[in-house]
Amino acid sequence: MPWRWSEQDEHLPNQTVGEPPREGDDFTHCPDCGLNWEIGQGECSGCGHVPGQLSGEIGIDASAVEPTFAPTTGRVTRRKGGVTWGGGQIIAGIILVIVSLFISAAVASIFGSLYPEQEDAVATWIAVHLMALAIATVVWFLGLRHSRYPLAVLRLSRVRMPRKSTVLLMVGALAASLFATSLYAGVVEWLGIEVLSPPNLDSDIIFDGPAVLLTFQALAFVTPLSEEIFFRGFIFRGLLPRLGPWRAIVISALVFSSFHLSFGVLIPIFITGVLFAWLYWRTGSLWAAVGAHAGQNALALGVQALTG
Numbered sequence: 001m002p003w004r005w006s007e008q009d010e011h012l013p014n015q016t017v018g019e020p021p022r023e024g025d026d027f028t029h030c031p032d033c034g035l036n037w038e039i040g041q042g043e044c045s046g047c048g049h050v051p052g053q054l055s056g057e058i059g060i061d062a063s064a065v066e067p068t069f070a071p072t073t074g075r076v077t078r079r080k081g082g083v084t085w086g087g088g089q090i091i092a093g094i095i096l097v098i099v100s101l102f103i104s105a106a107v108a109s110i111f112g113s114l115y116p117e118q119e120d121a122v123a124t125w126i127a128v129h130l131m132a133l134a135i136a137t138v139v140w141f142l143g144l145r146h147s148r149y150p151l152a153v154l155r156l157s158r159v160r161m162p163r164k165s166t167v168l169l170m171v172g173a174l175a176a177s178l179f180a181t182s183l184y185a186g187v188v189e190w191l192g193i194e195v196l197s198p199p200n201l202d203s204d205i206i207f208d209g210p211a212v213l214l215t216f217q218a219l220a221f222v223t224p225l226s227e228e229i230f231f232r233g234f235i236f237r238g239l240l241p242r243l244g245p246w247r248a249i250v251i252s253a254l255v256f257s258s259f260h261l262s263f264g265v266l267i268p269i270f271i272t273g274v275l276f277a278w279l280y281w282r283t284g285s286l287w288a289a290v291g292a293h294a295g296q297n298a299l300a301l302g303v304q305a306l307t308g
Contacts, residue, residue: 100134
């Protein structure tokens, strides 16, 4: 699991965005996006803000960076790992992914009908992979293709041994999400509000026998990776420089929740979205959010496979 982001020869700052400081390091926060910032760092690696620099006063080698204009501040900055998309691309991406969701479901249903013994499982597996392909295409064309270092922007580059703090934060976010979901389900059941009760996982979407591994591959690996790339890597990451961490966390979690078309999961999925976005921001690694998401899905599938 990665805990630092960089690519060979890209000369990006070594400090991970949102990562806890090492002993002896001095840190402050970016005034534009609020991310942790090492003293002496030339620019914010999250939004490209240059401290104390106005247009035409960039004291950085122009050959190593890309010029951008920040409309909110009127400042020309140069960034090497900054976001290259904005609100318009995010809205377009949401619309395109919604359309892809319905198309993928329709195509998957057709192919699933060819295997009546495991129709739902086949349809789910196909739909998951079609959606992952659609998300990758949308994120690339609306955002990453304009970036010099796309993996660095997403915080998906260079896999290294994680710090203990990163692992603890990931496990903590996963535990908090599971606790919040269980608490919500218990309160709704106690109040007797059936419409808000979380639906049970359908056992029909799980393959029988050894093929169950395909279900885990799709729902505990492909789904977490593709959803984290879209909701945290694309939406939250795109909102962060413009709105700051907390508003970006809330809005991205609202979008994440609204994609799960069930009243019973709107609140727990929103809480999960907040936790995973915070985890991404705090660790500076999308892999941490992917790991927590994968763990939650794997636990749900494991329980259902054993009891269903």
